[in-house]
Amino acid sequence: xxxGVILVCLAGCxxxxxxxxxxxxxFHLFAYNQSSCEKLEQENQTTGEAxxxxxxxxxxxxxxxxxxLRDRFSSGTQSLDLEGRQMLIYLxxxxxxLGFRLFAAWKEMHKSETVLLSPTNxxxxxxxxxxxxxxxxxxxxxxxxxxxSGGPNCTFKLDGHIVFTSLKAIDSLLLxxxxxxxxxxxxxxxxxPGVHLSESxxxxxxxxxxxxxxxxxxxxxxAVATEQINSFFNDRISRKGNPVLxxxxxxxxxxxxxxxxxxxxxxxxxxxxxxxxFWIDSNTxxxxxxxxxxxxxxxxxxxxxxxxVIKVPLSENDFLLLxxxxxxxxxxxxxxxxxxxxxxxxxxNLRSRSVHLTMPKLSIESTYDIQDIxxxxxxxxxxxxxxxxxxxxDADIRVGKIVNKVYFELEDCGMDAGQRMDPSGxxxxxxxxxxxxxxxxxxxxxxxxxMALSSVRNPMMxx
Ligand SMILES: *[C@@H]1O[C@H](CO)[C@@H](O)[C@H](O)[C@H]1NC(C)=O
Ligand SMILES: *[C@@H]1O[C@H](CO)[C@@H](O)[C@H](O)[C@H]1NC(C)=O
Ligand SMILES: *[C@@H]1O[C@H](CO)[C@@H](O)[C@H](O)[C@H]1NC(C)=O
Numbered sequence: 001x002x003x004g005v006i007l008v009c010l011a012g013c014x015x016x017x018x019x020x021x022x023x024x025x026x027f028h029l030f031a032y033n034q035s036s037c038e039k040l041e042q043e044n045q046t047t048g049e050a051x052x053x054x055x056x057x058x059x060x061x062x063x064x065x066x067x068x069l070r071d072r073f074s075s076g077t078q079s080l081d082l083e084g085r086q087m088l089i090y091l092x093x094x095x096x097x098l099g100f101r102l103f104a105a106w107k108e109m110h111k112s113e114t115v116l117l118s119p120t121n122x123x124x125x126x127x128x129x130x131x132x133x134x135x136x137x138x139x140x141x142x143x144x145x146x147x148x149s150g151g152p153n154c155t156f157k158l159d160g161h162i163v164f165t166s167l168k169a170i171d172s173l174l175l176x177x178x179x180x181x182x183x184x185x186x187x188x189x190x191x192x193p194g195v196h197l198s199e200s201x202x203x204x205x206x207x208x209x210x211x212x213x214x215x216x217x218x219x220x221x222x223a224v225a226t227e228q229i230n231s232f233f234n235d236r237i238s239r240k241g242n243p244v245l246x247x248x249x250x251x252x253x254x255x256x257x258x259x260x261x262x263x264x265x266x267x268x269x270x271x272x273x274x275x276x277x278f279w280i281d282s283n284t285x286x287x288x289x290x291x292x293x294x295x296x297x298x299x300x301x302x303x304x305x306x307x308x309v310i311k312v313p314l315s316e317n318d319f320l321l322l323x324x325x326x327x328x329x330x331x332x333x334x335x336x337x338x339x340x341x342x343x344x345x346x347x348x349n350l351r352s353r354s355v356h357l358t359m360p361k362l363s364i365e366s367t368y369d370i371q372d373i374x375x376x377x378x379x380x381x382x383x384x385x386x387x388x389x390x391x392x393x394d395a396d397i398r399v400g401k402i403v404n405k406v407y408f409e410l411e412d413c414g415m416d417a418g419q420r421m422d423p424s425g426x427x428x429x430x431x432x433x434x435x436x437x438x439x440x441x442x443x444x445x446x447x448x449x450x451m452a453l454s455s456v457r458n459p460m461m462x463x
Contacts (some may be wrong), residue, residue, distance in 0.1 A: 173446075181263070325436075
């Protein structure tokens with residue numbers, strides 16, 4: 001008896017010892033290491049020599065080809081080593097948790113509308129500001145992103161470059177173009193004339209998008225500045241929609257905007273000839289273009305949670321998760337408990353089965369100011385007027401707006417009814433029609449990191 005207990009203990013002790021040797025908390029994979037800390041301290045002692053980046057005016061006629069601020073996504077995907085995978089899993093959790101938190105706030109501000117938010121884009125935007133922040137601002141952004149608060153020395157500080165490298169790996173999985181995916185991502189930084197930026201800050205932002213534009217704009221005349229920014233933005237983006245900027249404060253010295261366009265085609269889906277009814281609520285319907293697809297999909301009808309869940313592949317890495325309330329359940333109820341855990345539970349017990357799915361084509365646009373969302377969750381000062389952004393510039397930085405614009409389209413493959421494929425055959429397909437409000441997520445298949453999250457209340461309208 002005793003020897004058995006001792007054996008168990010020994011085995012346990014050995015495992016713990018072995019784990020201790022190799023286990024590194026995933027946070028430390030994102031923090032400065034000893035040697036980068038020493039380098040940082042050296043740089044700190046030799047201040048005053050930092051190179052500056054002088055933005056050209058928004059009026060200047062330089063062509064985009066002459067711009068050097070490009071960072072193409074590496075095509076294809078490198079396979080991740082063990083450490084890379086561990087980092088991806090850890091980062092996914094943080095991106096999704098923050099995404100759900102800010103999605104809840106954004107949705108509360110637009111209760112009855114279709115809302116769309118990109119957790120990966122939002123996280124990247126906040127990391128961009130983290131890279132320019134110092135002192136109190138960087139130490140509050142670190143835990144806001146979900147990382148542990150800083151510790152006794154520099155090795156407990158988040159290294160924004162490493163986070164960007166991992167986010168870029170996620171982007172290259174999600175946004176790599178293929179037959180069924182078309183995607184682009186841009187970032188824009190507008191600063192007041194005379195504001196010189198730190199060159200290293202500007203270059204640090206390159207991995208955040210495939211093109212970065214930095215321009216000087218005279219915010220002192222807000223009406224003109226708004227018009228200039230909107231037209232500059234519109235000239236470059238692929239889908240024109242609502243203006244990115246409605247107003248701006250004359251005291252602004254810096255504004256950030258990002259744009260992401262994602263267009264996915266559902267494999268083997270064909271368009272329905274006539275528009276179909278979509279019930280916004282039990283009394284109101286609209287006619288919308290729809291598409292239809294037959295095939296084997298991972299699916300479940302959960303009678304406890306009263307949800308129907310279906311997973312639709314768009315490409316090798318990109319998937320759609322569609323969650324429709326059933327049996328008197330409502331989207332509002334699903335939203336009210338939406339979290340990292342409920343999202344994970346949607347994936348439980350999915351089974352492959354033959355489904356005939358009919359759903360709306362989507363063209364959803366969303367423009368949100370991150371400061372409005374932060375104000376809504378009682379954190380107006382996280383990136384407010386008093387923020388310390390001294391790693392961006394020596395000048396007095398007063399952040400005007402931090403805007404994310406996301407454009408999401410979902411389409412059929414344009415096949416006509418005669419060519420439609422039905423690979424299933426063996427069992428009778430279950431009829432599923434998304435004709436009332438539902439939840440939609442676009443995520444990366446391996447990590448389940450969320451590129452987009454949307455409450456589709458009306459497929460034709462969005463904020
Ligand atoms: C420390 O971090 C830097 C930057 O991420 C990296 O280039 C370097 O290899 C790391 N050094 C060690 C000893 O891990
Ligand atoms: C740089 O110097 C400032 C002021 O001396 C100090 O507060 C800060 O912690 C230093 N940063 C690093 C990374 O050593
Ligand atoms: C930072 O703190 C950790 C843990 O207390 C310690 O192991 C490490 O040597 C410290 N690094 C520096 C640069 O002081």
